[in-house]
Amino acid sequence: MADRRRLKTIASRYDLDVLRHRDPLRLMRFRLSALFLIGTVLACVPWLLGDHRAFESRCVSNAHKSFEQNCSQCHDQSGAPLRRMITFNNSWTSTSDKKCQSCHRESNKNDNDHFLPKTKDEEFAWGNRHAILEAQLETLISPLKCAGCHEEHRGHSELTQVSDAQCSNCHLQVDHLLKSKEPNGQHRFELKFSDFSQHTQLGIWRKSEALNRDRADSPVNWPNDGKIDHPVDASKILFNHRRHLDPNLPAGNGKTTSLDCVDCHQAEPNGAYFRPINYQQHCYQCHKLGFPSTGELPHADPEIVQGIVLDNLVKNLKNKGDRPVQSDEIGGPTKPPIDPPSRDLDPKLQPIDAAFQDDIRAEFQKVKSQLFEATGFDNVEPRNHVKSPFEKSCTKCHFTRQDNKGSVGWSVIPTKIPSQWMAHSQFRHDRHFSVDCRKCHTRNGGLHEPSEREDYYPVLKEQQKSSTSIYASISAQDVLMPRIELCQQCHGHGSSNGGRGSVSDKCVDCHDYHHTHAKADFRPGINEMLNNGQIGAAELKKTLSIKGSR
Amino acid sequence: MIVDRSHVPWALTTTCLTLVAFILYWIYARTEPNGASGGSWQGMLFGVAGTGCMVYAGLLAWRKKIPKWQVGSAQTWLRGHIWISLLSVPLILCHGGFRLGGALESCLMLTFAAVILSGIYGLAVQQILPRVMASNIPAQAIxxxxxxxxxxxxxxxxxxxxxxxxxxxxxxxxxxxxxxxxxxxxxxxxxxxxxxxxxxxxxxxxxxxxxxxxxxxxxxxxxxxxxxxxxxxxxxxxxxxxxxxxxxxxxxxxxxxxxxxxxxxxxxxxxxxxxxxxxxxxxxxxGWLHLHVPLCLTLLVLGLLHIMTAIYY
Incomplete structure (x- = not known):
């Protein structure tokens, strides 16, 4: 409808005093603002006076939840965020290393230094170069703080799950540093990778000049004859896995038995690794030492064995015939054998028959030869009899050498069976028990070849050389450890392993930055923190004793 | 305020700065071993920038109260209020790592979101309703x-x-x-x-x-x-x-x-x-101002609390 009002008419309707009155909308807005302001301040008071968990960006890890409400338990560097911003340096942490070490003894500076050698052979191998590198690496490692890698308030349930970038960023720098110190630019570590799919081959499978130079006591050797292109086990022992895994293994008295991996390889209580092979526990039942003329012999040093041999020979031959036996008061298994005393030495002793002595000597030499010199074992095909004299010989399992030292003149070369093949990693067999031993422990690093037959034994003769199965291993020189490709089948992102698996592939899953001690000392910080010291120190120490991470 | 062609330079600048912020954040998030964090120096710079934008937006109210502060025209202040406030959104998101965070931080983010959304609503209605009034209410009064x-x-x-x-x-x-x-x-x-x-x-x-x-x-x-x-x-x-x-x-x-x-x-x-x-x-x-202004004050108080506790811890 048309507006027919006149301006004057319209204007006459308004109150010129309206400016004296407050706009109701503005008034309402003011009151609401005041209400919100006061309400917010009042709502913040409980946060300030009470639980400060409202201020944390994310909850703490599970291990720290017991004192989560007390921020000062860890935060002792006030203003660190401001320093970070001003200096553009994120190494300023809100928690000092000292605070962490009040409970955790691991450190970056003490005897747990990351780059120190873990084994004695490495100390020997590194020698002077270690001291040179230490100063260089100090510049890289010393700025690191506990909280730099183990960052709280990230929502991680465990702080030990350090991101791979923490490791790879530093290793990439170290890679250049180490290479610059080597004459040919080669060093034992391969550090230039940032993803598990790019992880370098395991050390025992890498034929690296630097690696071989440094590994004086390596569990493997790389032969230079050019005939084989894989390492050989340097354990200095003779063992035939194929023979021992025979489902019809002779067990004496016409009986057979069947052995499995766990019959000899028994896990440690923590399930990580396996107990060392022990003759008395794992071998004695089938491999008793001794000869008919000597009786049972102990699995001991050659000197001890020789003494027992001599003593037993005397006793056994004495019982054989009417030859008078002279007691030998100074003989015995614990003392070096001596020639039968002559009448000139001790007139009290009855003279020993010379013929008897010759018999003893002859038998002794025969036994000694059988013990230390016997060869000719046929390790290709299983023997159907166990009556060969060579069965009881030391050389059945050990390497011997004639060194003309001591009273025996022979020595057994010590075995070098490592309790842990890969010293720079940590592995837990108990977490892999769902996988059959044979799938990982293949012959000379080959991948497991699935067979239609569940039981892959026995391996056909024509497949002997090519088979990767442990059943095809007839020599202890076979390296029965897996290669990195086997691990990458399960560990890694789906894309890196063709979608076969997606088990965690973090560096910390296999590698430990802090070389944790087997025994951990009592940590006084915990006593102060918990129960205000009501728990006795001795009781707490007993409760919190740590046996090692492995 | 009607959004017209005079806002184009502001819009372009805000868009460019937003892109720069996202690129910097992406580079930072990829290179940081533990991922992006508001407590790192990079994260805090984002936070300072975002807070600065919010402070500027809040100064608009004070400019009206103190007429002597004739720094720039009212139009410029209003345009700045709109576009710099919008710029604060990506900056604060980059500061927080695109996460809500803990209790206080969640309240802050929700309050911030409410302020921004109410402001956007107010800006939107200001483009439409005055024209509706002009065409449908010839007899409108003061x-x-x-x-x-x-x-x-x-x-x-x-x-x-x-x-x-x-x-x-x-x-x-x-x-x-x-x-x-x-x-x-x-x-x-x-x-x-x-x-x-x-x-x-x-x-x-x-x-x-x-x-x-x-x-x-x-x-x-x-x-x-x-x-x-x-x-x-x-x-x-x-x-x-x-x-x-x-x-x-x-x-x-x-x-x-x-x-x-x-x-x-x-x-x-x-x-x-x-x-x-x-x-x-x-x-x-x-009506949206009844929500926008009080929430701004709430945002101010919570923001101050957040800054104080973050610096202390």
Whole structure:
């Protein structure tokens, strides 16, 4: 409808005093603002006076939840965020290393230094170069703080799950540093990778000049004859896995038995690794030492064995015939054998028959030869009899050498069976028990070849050389450890392993930055923190004793 | 504020700065071993920048209160308020790592989101509603004086009706009391309850029909209540179709000399509807400020608390 009002008419309707009155909308807005302001301040008071968990960006890890409400338990560097911003340096942490070490003894500076050698052979191998590198690496490692890698308030349930970038960023720098110190630019570590799919081959499978130079006591050797292109086990022992895994293994008295991996390889209580092979526990039942003329012999040093041999020979031959036996008061298994005393030495002793002595000597030499010199074992095909004299010989399992030292003149070369093949990693067999031993422990690093037959034994003769199965291993020189490709089948992102698996592939899953001690000392910080010291120190120490991470 | 071409440079600058912020954040997030964090120096720089934007936006209110601070024109300040506030969104998101965070930080983010969204709503309605008002409310009044305008409109209409009706102007009050007594008879005869109609029923007891009485009765029963300042949309005359019909019927039931005043009454009724509509639109245009401003204060308090605790810890 048309507006027919006149301006004057319209204007006459308004109150010129309206400016004296407050706009109701503005008034309402003011009151609401005041209400919100006061309400917010009042709502913040409980946060300030009470639980400060409202201020944390994310909850703490599970291990720290017991004192989560007390921020000062860890935060002792006030203003660190401001320093970070001003200096553009994120190494300023809100928690000092000292605070962490009040409970955790691991450190970056003490005897747990990351780059120190873990084994004695490495100390020997590194020698002077270690001291040179230490100063260089100090510049890289010393700025690191506990909280730099183990960052709280990230929502991680465990702080030990350090991101791979923490490791790879530093290793990439170290890679250049180490290479610059080597004459040919080669060093034992391969550090230039940032993803598990790019992880370098395991050390025992890498034929690296630097690696071989440094590994004086390596569990493997790389032969230079050019005939084989894989390492050989340097354990200095003779063992035939194929023979021992025979489902019809002779067990004496016409009986057979069947052995499995766990019959000899028994896990440690923590399930990580396996107990060392022990003759008395794992071998004695089938491999008793001794000869008919000597009786049972102990699995001991050659000197001890020789003494027992001599003593037993005397006793056994004495019982054989009417030859008078002279007691030998100074003989015995614990003392070096001596020639039968002559009448000139001790007139009290009855003279020993010379013929008897010759018999003893002859038998002794025969036994000694059988013990230390016997060869000719046929390790290709299983023997159907166990009556060969060579069965009881030391050389059945050990390497011997004639060194003309001591009273025996022979020595057994010590075995070098490592309790842990890969010293720079940590592995837990108990977490892999769902996988059959044979799938990982293949012959000379080959991948497991699935067979239609569940039981892959026995391996056909024509497949002997090519088979990767442990059943095809007839020599202890076979390296029965897996290669990195086997691990990458399960560990890694789906894309890196063709979608076969997606088990965690973090560096910390296999590698430990802090070389944790087997025994951990009592940590006084915990006593102060918990129960205000009501728990006795001795009781707490007993409760919190740590046996090692492995 | 109307968003026109003068805002284009601001929009482009804000967009470019947003892209730069996201690129920097992406580089930072990829290179940081533990991922992006608000506590790192990079994260804190984002936070400082975002806070600076919010502080600038808040200074707009203080500029109005202190006229002496004539730093830049009001238009520039308003444009800056809009675009720099919007720039604070990506900066704060980069600071927080695109996460809500803990309790305090979640409250902050939610409050910040409410402030931004209410501001966007306010900006959006400012583009549409003024044009609606201009086209649909030619008789719009000054918003704070809507009540005054309504009262004066009612008063002027009352005077016009009184002038025409003369003695019959107040007669509906007395006839209404009589019609209440006859309501029982009316129900019996016609089935119509006069009190519900609001109009005196022409019963056989009325000896004569007066157009002036009709007019005054219509005014008192319907128009007076509609022209008052507390009328709302539920009133019958608020519906233009119904109002047109009522006025048409009234116009047919009175003499020719009374029709000009009926036109005036209808005009007043139309103006009152426009004022009613204006009141609604005014509520939409300014109501969001009741949420926006208080939440800004809440954001300020929580932000200060966050900064203090973050620096301390």
């Amino acid at each position: 918003a704070p004086q809507l009540e005054v305008a309504c009262e004066r409109l009612r008063r002027s209409t009352e005077l016009a009706v009184q002038k025409v009706c003369e003695s019959a102007f107040l007669e509906p009050f007395s006839s209404l009391s009589r019609s209440q007594g006859a309501s029982e008879l009316a129900v019996t005869t016609s089935g119509i309850n006069p009190s519900k109609q609001g109009m005196p029923v022409k019963t056989s007891q009325h000896e004569s029909f007066s157009p002036k009485l009709e007019l005054s009765t219509f005014y008192w029963d319907q128009l007076n209540s509609f022209l008052s300042s507390d009328a709302n949309r539920s009133h019958d005359l608020a519906n233009p179709t119904l109002a047109t019909a009522r006025f048409a019927r009234l116009r047919d039931s009175v003499t020719e000399d009374l029709r000009p005043v009926i036109d005036e009454m209808e005009s007043a009724c139309d103006e009152r509807r426009q004022l009613l509509f204006q009141s609604r639109i005014h509520g939409w245009l300014h």
